[in-house]
Amino acid sequence: MNNRFKTSFLAAPYALWVLICTILPLLYILGYALTSSTGSFTLANLTAIADPVHLKSLWLSIKVAFLTTVICLVIAYPVALILHNLKITNKGFIVFMFILPMWMNFMLRILAWQIILSNNGILNSILSAVGLPTLHILYTKSAVTLGMVYDFLPYMILPIYNALSKINDQVIEAAADLGANWLTTFTKITIPLSKDGIISGIIMVFVPALSSFVVSNLLGGGKVLLIGNVIEQEFTLARNWNLGSGLSIILMIFVILSMSIMNKVDDSENGGMLV
């Protein structure tokens, strides 16, 4: 009893933190979402998602987030695999190189892309120098997706790399011993055993990509309107906090939904095999 009291006592600062910084703001948002500007109860802020403009933004957000996740996965898995298979002692340093950009300010990195992709930017200078037609991709959906892939890639690489590191080398050898070639070993052993990493990677990329608005602000130049941008504008420009909160709640529901779907995939495939 005494022990239990001590443990809960030690958890108190964290509980307080969660209460002040997570639960209270969430309740505020919920309060705003369910009231009109005059303070009366309404569901209009939630149903506002059905507005074609909002629906279009939400659909675009889902498309961009999905595409970002797929591209990240396609790039990250081979990278993580190569990293894992590197026969060098200083593997930690290579992994560190991948994490390093995460320590630099996120806005700066995106601004750098703005300069690289702009019409007179580095990319087009290089293209015209070698005689290729220049590209106008800044302020398009492609630029936004590119920025997001660049930004979120480490979040996909690291969990997959981690999951691969946890696979016992002898298990891979055992597969070869039993006659499996490289491809069979990869599909039947390596991928299933790194599934947890793949799923965390997908969640860690898809969720922030779905709610992102800074990348689309800087690389979309106001032309690519994601649901995050709509919400931001409701709060900052339109000063309609009620509508902003309502749309936030809807977005949150989508985030929770996508996470629970991923967790379900995780559980059902584990089916009591991995506890």
Add this chain to the structure above:
Amino acid sequence: MEFIQFDHVSKSYDKQLVLDELDLYIKENTFVTLLGPSGCGKTTTLRLLGGFEKPDSGKIYLNGNDITALPANLRPINTVFQKYALFPHMTIEENIAFGLNIQKKSKEYIQDKIKYALKLVNLDGFEKRSIDSLSGGQQQRIAIARAIVNEPKVLLLDEPLGALDLKLRQNMQYELMKIKQELGITFLYVTHDQEEALTMSDTIVVMNQGYIQQIGTPEDIYNEPENAFVADFIGESNIIEGIMIKDELVSFLGVQVPCVDKGFGTMKPVDVVIRPEDVELGAPGKGFMDGVITDCLFKGVHYELDVQCGGYEWLVHTTKYFEIGQHVSLNVIPFNIQIMNKPESEDEEVMKEDE
């Protein structure tokens, strides 16, 4: 040509020579154990045969075919790994069927094989269980089942009982011998446990520092170790420096004792090996030298005594109890005195096998 043949095989890791020009022959349908301390090259030898490592130089032959360059998945050899290495995301059935599915065997064939293999390792009815629900001993049996269903020509076992407790280890030793009998294939077993090696093997290969020290039956290895390393590694021994005065007469610790060994020359420095159970204690003056008991420990089957005698602390096993401080005489019959050549230099501590 023998069934398995290592021909001048060398292997090094990070410039550290692990195997140096190893020659090894293994007959078909034998239980061969590679025995030695960690780092002696025994596991490397096994991994070379399994195809998990490539030799730096030399050739490996199986059944007359050069398999040196053949990848692991194409060799008719299966392995039981030290840490089981079962596939954690598959059921027991799926684990055992893995190799057979790759060979595209029919469903009925696979089902029959799984049944047969589980029966052989005493785990019938475990098909649908998960790996996590098994104890270490059971996991090791599944690893054996998973390997043998593929009907390999050679089964490699890399310290498979290392993680099990003593009682289970002894039971598994008998089961492995039984499985070996039933399958009639070649077993290559790696261990550092001399008791395991002596119990199960037809042939023991004692290795140290990348060289083969001695090859022989368990009886040969135990009773007639060829050098001090083997004598010391296999069981406990008194190894005493001595001089071979002439054939059948050796001098050590200041006394001359008759023995049965010949052909060492005259006045040649040698090592004298005497097993602790071969030393007979008697009343003072009745043996070739006298000493004092300095320690007496009860070990179950026997007492383990330390006897200070002639400036050497003898290890003696007896079934009789002796008081500490008691004066005794030591005697050893000539047949139980084993004479070995001294290594010429420190480096020769590991003698190269030239067979």
